[in-house]
Amino acid sequence: MTSSNTGAGDSGTAVLNARPKITEVETHGIDTIPHPDRTSTWVDLLRIQFGxxxxxxxVLLGTFPIVLGLSFWQAVLATVAGVLVGTVFLMPMGLFGPRTGTNNAVSSGAFFGVRGRVVGSFLSLLTAIAFYSISVWVSGDALVGALNRLAGIEDSVGLRTLVYGVIGVIVIVVVVFGFQFMLLVNKTAVIANTALILLAFVAFSGTFDAGYNPGPDALALGGFWPTFVASATHRDGEPDLLRRVPRRLVALHTRNRRRRASSSSPPSSARPSPSSRSCSASPPPRSSRARPTTSSPSSRPPRSGTQCS
Structure with missing residues (x-):
């Protein structure tokens, strides 16, 4: 697959390589992804982020404010506030990917140095381990519960170990095969998860209570604001996938937006042509630049670079 995108200020074209096959193992790690290999689109990015x-x-992260003792509406407010504040900080970081072609941990070395970026890399590692563990645990519990209720299989340590192991291996396989395989999984998994979440509203409609409020004694940190801030600050985001979007596509989007903004200006036909203006930027002919014989102002030639009619 080839694609031609003209970047802002670039009269040439960027030819992209063919997309890797789904069965190919991911070859790009923390290294810079070359421009011809950045074959993703904004639709791919939105699909991954939504998935x-x-x-x-x-869902488990959404229960944290309730576990910490907030009411339902306080938990909603903490979640929305945390997402909005986190977005303000993460939006500028999203520019690193298209500019550098690598992830944020490596890009931060330009600011903190090779040693200084170790702190951010270590935090990213802890986040990856935490979310991997949470995904395996929560998904495994959901699958064990479904097997128990639908198939009558008794819950046991052996069953949980088997289910956790299978899900863990599946996650590792998806990660090893990489981005293209993730896009394939998201075509089905995202639709299925969205349907399950929507069905949950129906399943729990009889027991859900929007007026739930355990009171101030239930606040885990002893006060409302410490608990509220703790509930709002456990959000996380990862804008590194932007490095797979062609940089010229970002520049093209910016240039098209500027063109749409400039289309509201008066058309060129409404502007006076250079020939109708009283003065132009062209220098006068050489013959008219003869030295005057008198010093009167009226006989002086016009200044170089202007010619008035």
Whole structure:
């Protein structure tokens, strides 16, 4: 597959390589992804981001404000506030990917140095381990519960170990095969998870209570604001996938937006032509630049670079 995108200020074209096959193992790690290999589109990016938000791990994160003692509406407010504040900080970081072609941990080395970026890399590692564990745990519990209720299989340590192991291997396989395989999984998994979450509203409609409020004694940190802030700050985001979007596509989007903004200006036909203006930027002919014989102002030639009629 080839694609031609003209970047802002670039008169040439960028030819992209063919997309890797789904069965090919991911070859790009923390290294810079070359421009011809950045074959993703904005639709791919939105599909991955939406799929990452529609998981059982996200459902578990949504229960944290309730567990910490907030009421339902306080938990909703903490979640929305945390997402909005986190977006403000993460939006500028999303520019690193298209500019550098690598992830944020490596890009931060330009600011903090090779040693200084170790802190951010270590935090990213802890986040990856935490979300991997949460995904395996929550998904495994959901599958064990379904087997128990639908198939009558008794819950046991052996069953949980087997289910956790299978899900863990599946996650590792998806990660090893990489981005293209993730896109394939998201075509089915995201739709299925979205349907399950929507069906949950129907399943729990009889027991759900929007007026739930355990009172101030239930606040885990002893006060409302410490608990509220803790509930709002456990959000996380990862804008590194933008490095797979062609940089010229970002520049083309910016240039098209500027063109649409400039289309509202008066058309060129409404502007006076250079020939109708009283003065132009062209220098006068050489013959008219003869030195005057008198010093009177009226006989001086016009200044170089202007010619008035």
């Amino acid at each position: 990452g938000a529609n998981t059982f791990a996200t």
